[in-house]
Amino acid sequence: MLKIIKNYFRARFKKILLEEIWLEDLVKMGMRIGDNCSIQPGVIFDYSHCWLIRIGDNVTIAPEAYLLAHDASTKLLNDYTKISSISIKDNVFIGARALIMPGVTIGENSIVAAGSIVTKSIPENSVVAGNPARIISTLEEYKVKINKQLNDPVTNIYDSKYTINGNVSDNDKNQMYEQLKSKIGFVK
Template sequence: MAVKKLSVSDEEYKQIDKVNAENQMTLQQLNNRVNDPDQTRRLLNKIIGQPVDQSVEVRLPFYTDYGRRIIFGKNIFVNSGVMFTDLGGIVIEDDVLIGPGASLISVNHPQDPNNRHGLELSPVYVHQNAWIGAKAVILPGVSVGKNAIVAAGAVVTHNVPDNTIVAGVPAKVIKTVE
């Protein structure tokens, strides 16, 4: 996957703050009020800028740094305290489970100190029926395969093959799912 680079002088970089400010207000409404399921879904729709299917359940609090580059499939369960750093794009396919406190990160910063405040964007994909364990961290550009399991606390730095279980820091394949 290609990495998209943004400099602080790029027009797109400047537009990010505008969307971010809008979404931060909506996130506060979502996370700091008592909302019924319909209100929660309306606020999520506003944050991500598209309808969230009725089969998607998101436990609060829900965190995102941007919001507009999250794509949810159907029959997804996102537990409480999950962080979506989505400026680079995060795609969650159908039937995915995401444990509490997990982080899906699609943004990095350049190693070059002169460009450190710039952004490097690389999407994250979580494919059908995958399970991301509690407090797992999925780093930019990673694809978690179909039916794969990411163990609790794992830090995933490379793609996870279909039908495997990964664990550790950095995560490594420990087993095949049958």
């Protein structure tokens, strides 16, 4: 309990001292975030135009993703910065270090792979990857592929004990590493 209190005050002190921008600050400035969203540490939202960003319900944004509602490269050309909205619809997953550019809408039930650079809108039920991001499959095709892997008898499946919150032992961590050296597994 003491550790929780200590971490709380340390975070508040850092916010005041370093003038850190928190999600709640961006929402106060007009950015909209739906219900039941999981926004991981290190996600960068366009502070200068955050009110142009809308995030739906049940959205997960992995660490270090970027959402930019402006493109200042145009300022060199004509003294104006290009700006546009970003709309992330319901039930979207955005992978680590993905970059979402101005003017993009990501349709419902879509997945943006880690490291993707999204410069154009993505239709609903799509899986996209790459630079620039391109559709690699429908959500249904991806689900079939993943379920095939999940149901393969040689696939290792782990319960929630094998997560950061599950109190996994060092022995179990090492065993899991060895089992997954050259293959994919799944954790509940």
